[in-house]
Amino acid sequence: MGIECFFIIFTIWSSRHQLLSGIFLNFAFCLAGYHLLQPLLNYELISKTKNEEKLLKNQREVLNEINSLKNKINELEISLEQAEFRVPKTFPNIKFLNYKDRKRILVTGGAGFVGSHLVDYLMKEGHEVIVVDNFFTGRKRNVEHWIGHGNFELIHHDIVNPLTIEVDEIYHLASPASPPHYMLNPVKTIKTNTVGTINMLGLARRVNAKILIASTSEVYGDPEIHPQSETYWGHVNPIGPRACYDEGKRVAETLSYAYAKQEKVQVRVARIFNTYGPRMHMNDGRVVSNFILQALQNESITIYGHGKQTRSFQYVSDLVDGLVALMNSSYSQPVNLGNPIEHNIDEFAQIIKSIVNGVDSSIKYLPAVEDDPQRRRPDISRAKKYLNWEPKVSLDTGLRKAVEYFRREILRSSMPIIPQKLLKRGDKDLW
Numbered sequence: 001m002g003i004e005c006f007f008i009i010f011t012i013w014s015s016r017h018q019l020l021s022g023i024f025l026n027f028a029f030c031l032a033g034y035h036l037l038q039p040l041l042n043y044e045l046i047s048k049t050k051n052e053e054k055l056l057k058n059q060r061e062v063l064n065e066i067n068s069l070k071n072k073i074n075e076l077e078i079s080l081e082q083a084e085f086r087v088p089k090t091f092p093n094i095k096f097l098n099y100k101d102r103k104r105i106l107v108t109g110g111a112g113f114v115g116s117h118l119v120d121y122l123m124k125e126g127h128e129v130i131v132v133d134n135f136f137t138g139r140k141r142n143v144e145h146w147i148g149h150g151n152f153e154l155i156h157h158d159i160v161n162p163l164t165i166e167v168d169e170i171y172h173l174a175s176p177a178s179p180p181h182y183m184l185n186p187v188k189t190i191k192t193n194t195v196g197t198i199n200m201l202g203l204a205r206r207v208n209a210k211i212l213i214a215s216t217s218e219v220y221g222d223p224e225i226h227p228q229s230e231t232y233w234g235h236v237n238p239i240g241p242r243a244c245y246d247e248g249k250r251v252a253e254t255l256s257y258a259y260a261k262q263e264k265v266q267v268r269v270a271r272i273f274n275t276y277g278p279r280m281h282m283n284d285g286r287v288v289s290n291f292i293l294q295a296l297q298n299e300s301i302t303i304y305g306h307g308k309q310t311r312s313f314q315y316v317s318d319l320v321d322g323l324v325a326l327m328n329s330s331y332s333q334p335v336n337l338g339n340p341i342e343h344n345i346d347e348f349a350q351i352i353k354s355i356v357n358g359v360d361s362s363i364k365y366l367p368a369v370e371d372d373p374q375r376r377r378p379d380i381s382r383a384k385k386y387l388n389w390e391p392k393v394s395l396d397t398g399l400r401k402a403v404e405y406f407r408r409e410i411l412r413s414s415m416p417i418i419p420q421k422l423l424k425r426g427d428k429d430l431w
């Protein structure tokens with residue numbers, strides 16, 4: 001304000017001195033104008049800086065947004081790469097079947113050891129396959145190479161509960177199969193083989209599907225007849241530790257023939273003998289998996305009892321061929337599917353040792369297990385006659401494939417895989 005006062009005083013003074021007044025008046029107007037405009041100019045400057053700040057802030061926000069989007073894209077790219085790595089983009093080759101020949105086939109227990117090999121076979125033949133499994137002993141990994149294929153479906157379901165689905169054929173395999181697994185929850189094992197089988201037979205009746213039941217050599221129990229033919233009724237302890245499985249399967253067979261007689265369901269019954277091969281559960285406690293694991297990890301090979309008890313081992317692809325042949329046949333009585341070459345467990349331990357090179361595992365004898373069947377060998381004349389089937393894969397060839405599979409699985413695992421132990425006399429706490 002000082003300068004303005006000065007000009008007012010100067011204007012009054014200069015009015016007395018006419019000459020200078022013109023010059024100063026002009027000057028005064030300019031200066032006053034400048035001062036009057038000053039706030040306006042300042043305002044413009046301030047708002048300009050404010051706008052720039054705003055712009056900068058916006059730019060910063062946009063940059064932050066771009067960076068976070070870039071990060072998200074990177075994360076997505078990484079998970080896509082991982083997904084591509086896990087799920088093969090290409091599927092195994094399959095045959096083409098036209099709609100008249102292509103069947104919709106349900107495989108219960110299809111994520112298990114035998115089931116997954118059967119699924120491979122049926123898929124490659126060009127059928128539509130639906131797997132139903134509760135993953136108790138099965139794994140998605142066994143069938144993951146089909147996940148995403150147009151002909152394949154995987155349903156997480158417990159067959160103790162009813163299932164509604166339209167199918168032409170049912171391979172009913174769902175049930176734990178190894179003694180430690182089926183003894184873990186005997187009540188559930190019985191339910192799976194009885195209630196579960198009723199559900200599957202009921203489904204077959206409703207949709208008029210053919211159904212194959214996976215029964216077992218255990219229906220013969222600890223047999224008094226050797227080798228076991230299908231006409232033998234068996235020798236089973238109904239209250240022993242194996243009863244939940246043995247009797248469960250016997251009821252499953254009884255149910256099958258009751259549905260066949262009363263409801264005209266087309267049933268097939270396969271009595272499966274000891275089967276081995278890749279995708280066996282690593283520590284299911286069966287003799288094949290235990291001995292291979294023990295030999296590969298240089299541990300003692302554990303023989304229960306005297307080692308003179310016998311078993312006959314078939315390779316899984318032979319079993320799959322037999323199951324399909326039985327389903328496609330018109331033969332409805334039970335059929336043994338197994339390899340008739342018999343070995344005692346002592347011999348079997350030596351065979352495993354010779355196949356797993358460089359092993360120096362010792363043999364360790366443990367107490368015998370309760371109700372262990374002493375001799376087992378299938379009479380396969382029925383399968384030969386009605387299915388034109390017999391096993392093709394030798395024990396040596398099959399075991400080498402199984403050993404390779406176990407070797408790879410051990411490498412995948414970061415820690416040693418401990419073989420399961422079977423329940424022994426007095427181990428009442430587990431069941």
Ligand code: NAD
Nearest residue numbers: 109112113114134135136137138158159173174175177275
């Ligand atoms: P596994 O344990 O590998 O497979 C059984 C499958 O059934 C698993 O995927 C499991 O998760 C599933 N399952 C179990 N209970 C179920 C339920 N309640 N609902 C849905 N799914 C269920 O056994 P495996 O060796 O592949 O045996 C297959 C079939 O063959 C079984 O019925 C078994 O009794 C029979 N069998 C096998 C052998 C053998 O040596 N492997 C011998 C005789 C009979």
Ligand code: UDP
Nearest residue numbers: 179285286287288290302303304309345372
């Ligand atoms: N067995 C053995 N050592 C093991 C596992 C099993 O000596 O580590 C014996 C078992 O006692 C039986 C035979 O091998 O006599 C076959 O057992 P597995 O559990 O494989 O099948 P099973 O035919 O008894 O159902």
